[in-house]
Amino acid sequence: MTNLASRGPAIEFDHASFWLNGRPILNQVSFSVQAGETLALLGRSGSGKTTALKLINGLRLPTGGEVRVHGRRTSEWDPIRLRRSIGYVMQEGGLFPHFSVEKNIGLVPRIEGWEERRVRDRVSELLETVRLNGDVVSRYPGELSGGQRQRVGIARALAADPPILIMDEAFSALDPITRAEMQKEFLELQRRVRKAVVFVTHDLREAMLLGDRIALLEDGHLVANLTPAEFPDSQSPIVRAYVQAFSDPMAKRRSA
Amino acid sequence: MSLWHFVVVNRAQLLDLTVEHITLAGVATLIAAAVGIPLGILITRVPQLSKPVLGSANVIQTIPSLALFGFLLPAPWLGERAGRLAIFALALYGLLPLIRNTYTGIRNVDPTVLEAGRAMGLTDRQLLFQVELPLASGVIIAGLRIAAVLSIGVATIAAAVGAGGLGEFIFRGLAMVNNQVILAGAIPAALLALVTDSFLGWLERRLNAVGLRS
Numbered sequence: 001m002t003n004l005a006s007r008g009p010a011i012e013f014d015h016a017s018f019w020l021n022g023r024p025i026l027n028q029v030s031f032s033v034q035a036g037e038t039l040a041l042l043g044r045s046g047s048g049k050t051t052a053l054k055l056i057n058g059l060r061l062p063t064g065g066e067v068r069v070h071g072r073r074t075s076e077w078d079p080i081r082l083r084r085s086i087g088y089v090m091q092e093g094g095l096f097p098h099f100s101v102e103k104n105i106g107l108v109p110r111i112e113g114w115e116e117r118r119v120r121d122r123v124s125e126l127l128e129t130v131r132l133n134g135d136v137v138s139r140y141p142g143e144l145s146g147g148q149r150q151r152v153g154i155a156r157a158l159a160a161d162p163p164i165l166i167m168d169e170a171f172s173a174l175d176p177i178t179r180a181e182m183q184k185e186f187l188e189l190q191r192r193v194r195k196a197v198v199f200v201t202h203d204l205r206e207a208m209l210l211g212d213r214i215a216l217l218e219d220g221h222l223v224a225n226l227t228p229a230e231f232p233d234s235q236s237p238i239v240r241a242y243v244q245a246f247s248d249p250m251a252k253r254r255s256a
Numbered sequence: 257m258s259l260w261h262f263v264v265v266n267r268a269q270l271l272d273l274t275v276e277h278i279t280l281a282g283v284a285t286l287i288a289a290a291v292g293i294p295l296g297i298l299i300t301r302v303p304q305l306s307k308p309v310l311g312s313a314n315v316i317q318t319i320p321s322l323a324l325f326g327f328l329l330p331a332p333w334l335g336e337r338a339g340r341l342a343i344f345a346l347a348l349y350g351l352l353p354l355i356r357n358t359y360t361g362i363r364n365v366d367p368t369v370l371e372a373g374r375a376m377g378l379t380d381r382q383l384l385f386q387v388e389l390p391l392a393s394g395v396i397i398a399g400l401r402i403a404a405v406l407s408i409g410v411a412t413i414a415a416a417v418g419a420g421g422l423g424e425f426i427f428r429g430l431a432m433v434n435n436q437v438i439l440a441g442a443i444p445a446a447l448l449a450l451v452t453d454s455f456l457g458w459l460e461r462r463l464n465a466v467g468l469r470s
Contacts, residue, residue: 057375083377094372098390107386108376156376 008071009034010164010196011056015065018051018220025051027220028065031213035163036194040201040211042242047217049200053166056198057086069164084108087165087195091173093153095141101127101152102137108160126155131185147178154186158193165195171206183209204246216242259436266440270425274444277421280414281407281448284343288350288403293396295351296358297384306359313352321349321410325417342411342419349410350403357399361392394464401456408449412441422448 009032018026026048033039043049054060055067058079067074069082088094095104105126106119114122127134130151141149150170157165171179171186183206190197201207207214208228216224216239223238224231232243263270292313299306319327324345331341365388373387389396415423425441428434 059371059375080377080379083375086375088372088375090368090372090375092368094368096369096373096387097366098387111378111382 010070011198012068012071013052013055013065014068016055016062016067017064018048018055018060019063024220026055026062026217029217029220029222030065031215031222031225033196033198035196036190037212038190038197038199038210040199040207040214041217042201042204042207042211042214043217044202048220049202049217050168052217053088053168053198053200056164056166057088058082084112084160085162085164087157087159087162089150089153089157089165089167089170091169092146093141093149093156095149095152095156097141100138100140101132101144104141104152105156105159107156112160122159123155126158129158129189130155145178146174147182150174150178150182154189163195165197167197167199169200169202172201172203186210204242259439262436262440270440270444273420273422273424273441274448276419277408277411277423277445277448280339280342280346280419280421281404281411284346284407284411285350285400285404287343287347288354288407289400291347292351292354292399292403293358296355296396297362297389299355299359300362300388310352310356310359313355316348317352321345321413322416324348325413329417338414338417338419341417342414342421346407346410346414350407353399353402353406354396355399357395357402358392361395361399362388364395365391394460397456397460397463401453401460404452404456405449408445408452412445 011033013029013031015028015030016026017024017028029048029052031039041049041052051060055062055074056069058074058077061075069077069086074082096107099107102123105123109119109122123137124134127137132148132151132155136144136148136152141152144152153170157167171182174182187210199207199210201210208231211228214224214226214228214231215222216226218238224234224236226234226239231239234240234243295309299309316324325341328341328345369387369391370383373383378386411421412423412426414421415427422441422445426438426445429437429439429441
């Protein structure tokens with residue numbers, strides 16, 4: 001799978017639209033993500049962020065334009081193959097409550113027919129990668145803390161070494177301290193694994209911290225696609241509204 | 257003659273009737289499960305069918321049991337063999353709880369867990385067997401428990417069409433106006449129901465504990 005990642009962008013949105021019941025959820029959206037790059041997809045609830053993710057793994061197909069993964073339209077992929085080549089992390093980890101940590105992480109390798117020995121080695125390797133103690137393997141998601149669950153979710157997404165990782169509000173349910181910790185670790189992890197990452201968030205600070213680029217969605221339109229350095233200086237009114245909404249309350253207190 | 261005395265004297269027959277009773281109710285429950293669970297799964301996949309299927313099963317359950325046995329008597333392949341007829345009727349009664357619980361159990365699986373499974377590239381089959389059925393298993397077992405207990409109770413009526421079981425003593429006692437004979441059939445039937453109920457209840461709690469570990 002990794003050889004595919006080396007040529008061209010891993011993910012391309014080419015004037016992609018998605019209409020539902022005569023209403024546009026996404027309208028003519030274009031962007032691309034390369035291997036090793038993290039795109040932060042920023043927007044409020046209902047802006048179309050999650051739909052954009054579902055267009056990547058083929059849970060939805062664009063009603064107009066194209067979405068290409070490794071140069072191939074998602075409509076041409078076998079949906080099962082496409083999804084197994086994309087790691088998916090959701091809020092709270094989206095873990096299977098009836099599977100132990102070991103079974104959660106090993107699920108995709110197992111259904112992909114890996115040998116049992118290789119699955120076990122991969123699981124312990126991944127636990128180390130996400131900095132979890134080996135003794136959690138036999139525990140169930142309900143017996144873990146929020147942060148541990150999120151780590152298991154990331155380990156599970158990385159299990160079959162997919163070239164693409166999509167993360168839907170992955171850290172939003174965590175307390176601020178755990179969240180900051182996970183963000184820092186994510187950056188370190190991404191430096192090592194160099195995936196093409198799309199990280200959906202409604203938090204500008206998180207987008208600034210994690211994204212190599214920030215794509216701002218508003219009402220299904222892509223209104224900005226900027227680097228974190230460019231973002232605060234943008235003249236776009238919607239971007240400015242965001243920057244203002246997230247201006248540091250601590251700084252305000254100090255200057256008062 | 258005391259109840260105890262009657263039981264001791266007729267112990268061989270009591271044992272036979274108990275085995276017959278377990279067979280009638282057991283086979284009927286297994287058939288109900290073999291038909292009801294797949295039907296319950298089917299109507300989660302084809303939602304248009306859910307109303308007619310659940311509706312029919314509901315109607316069947318409203319037919320009084322003695323009447324249902326009577327209706328089935330003239331049926332060609334069933335009427336001549338009382339055991340077969342009784343099992344068929346009991347299985348019909350067991351259908352509703354199994355269909356309904358399978359359907360509700362699967363429908364109540366957390367949608368985010370299903371979404372995660374789909375996004376990870378599980379096929380529909382893998383999603384059903386690895387995620388939906390295990391998470392619904394507690395509710396499905398609860399349906400099996402209702403069906404089994406119901407079958408054990410209604411199977412006492414099967415004696416009316418000559419299918420045997422512990423109902424034999426009950427009907428004989430009624431005819432003889434002899435309470436001891438009635439109790440010799442009714443008490444073992446009630447015990448069977450209680451034992452079945454507590455065993456399946458224990459299984460249900462165990463499975464729910466696994467499903468609810470989130």
